[in-house]
Amino acid sequence: MNIGIFSDVYFPQKNGVSTAIKLYKEEMEKLGHNVFLFVPKYSKNYKRNEKNVFEFPAIKFLFEKEQRIALPISTDIFKIKKLNLDIIHSQDPFSMGILAEFLSRILKIKHVGTHHTMYEYYRNYLPLIIRPTLKQTQKMIKNWCLKLDKVISPTNNIKNLLVSYGVPEEHVVVIPTGIDVNKFNKPIEWNIKEEYNIKPNEKILLFVGRLGPEKNVDFLINVFHKIFQEEKNIKFIIIGDGTERHKLEEIVIEYSLQKNIIFAGAQPREKVIDAYKQADLFIFASYTETQGLVILESMAAGTPVVALGKMGVYDLLNHENAGGIMIRELNENDFAHEILRVLKNEELYNKLSKNAINFVKENYSIEISVQKVLEVYKNLLNK
Incomplete structure (x- = not known):
């Protein structure tokens, strides 16, 4: 054709x-x-x-x-x-x-x-x-x-x-x-821990997307601030750019979290895939996604997801073996609790990671x- x-x-x-x-x-x-x-x-x-x-x-x-x-x-x-x-x-x-x-x-x-x-x-x-x-x-x-x-x-x-x-x-x-699942099987070339001086024992939370108000990245920064009170060995990498970046950077400064929240800017797709594969958890709070490709990409890399279950993201994470945790409403305490629960429970983490890869491969x-x-x-x- x-x-x-x-x-x-x-x-x-x-x-x-x-x-x-x-x-x-x-x-x-x-x-x-x-x-x-x-x-x-x-x-x-x-x-x-x-x-x-x-x-x-x-x-x-x-x-x-x-x-x-x-x-x-x-x-x-x-x-x-x-x-x-x-x-x-x-x-x-x-x-x-x-x-x-x-x-x-x-x-x-x-x-x-x-x-x-x-x-x-x-x-x-x-x-x-x-x-x-x-x-x-x-x-x-x-x-x-x-x-x-x-x-x-x-x-x-x-x-x-x-x-x-x-x-x-x-x-x-x-x-x-x-999703082109084969692209997630290639060796990692962009070492984000080396790039941003992240210690081997530090966990990495990741967001990928345009920095617009509907993506609720300010909410995720607030959640990270709550998590940081309990877990110090953790970093939050934000990949993407947009109109909200300056405002978000100011929030990070107010929290004195400049060393722990990293704005990586927009990156080529190959680097983004490498970031998915090195992150410990992908976090997402947008309420406008028709599907949420970044959710699927993270799961294809075997990185579990904690996300707001609205619109297209609901259709993904509503499945029992999807490889992610769905939060029903924008609640900072709920988000922080689930993120910490997944990071601290190795058995749960490994189960979600395995389910994520299989879910995408079989359905998407x-x-x-x-x-x-x-x-x-x-x-x-x-x-």
Whole structure:
């Protein structure tokens, strides 16, 4: 098949959507399909070493500098017809998603879309004068879904949410985003204990993600402060960057924890995987995750998880043998108690670690996910 994937997000911007697109592209190409990406151009200085990627002019989003707003104006549009696309797959309802919808109608190509993001929780990035209401955002999501020939939801929880917005249940298929488990079997090259002078007997807590308010990293810092009162041989590494970084660094200074809480900044994917494998525990308190790829990645590395069980994360950790501890609500004492319980109970820790690896391998490998997506494509093309 010739597959066109349209997205307003892709590398070098680091997030779950970028990772998912790259994994799908690589796996589909392994199976002999031709995958063409249509994404924003991030910088004149950034050169891609990747075939079949069409870049569109883009401007920085004024209120979130990492984000780009693609301008669907490019001579590459005239090349699209020659690609003989069999299917179009958009990753969001914005400028590239609008272009995907337009092309699907003009060229009479079936159009699939994946609902990656809980846009309702990101309205705060817009100033009040142009900020849509919650109902307007929900209506926008519903209308986008109805224009698609099929909607892919990463979890049942998200599917139920879309149905509550008015999207027909039969219009949505649940396919979790997969993980390339083989990448977690490679030898470690980035030694984080050496990099940050962490002693052999010190435990490492890890967070990976964008430093935005919806990720609740300030809550995790408060939890770490509680843990530190009882356990001194412990470090908290925060990988990622974003608008909240300065505020978070100030909280760390107020707690006098600069030696124990490390801001590692954004890191290449290879280094992030190495960090997962060396951490003792992954902690996460975001309430906006459609799936929580970082949860799956941590478990693929055999690192147990303590996380807030909301939205997509609930669908992962609600399983008995998932390899993680789910906290029902944002409660600092509950989080601190469970983190310490796992770290101090070697038998429990080893059980969670083993379960985590098996859970991801059996349920969330990229091979399984891609086969399910391709089945959606084939069913639409046979109609």
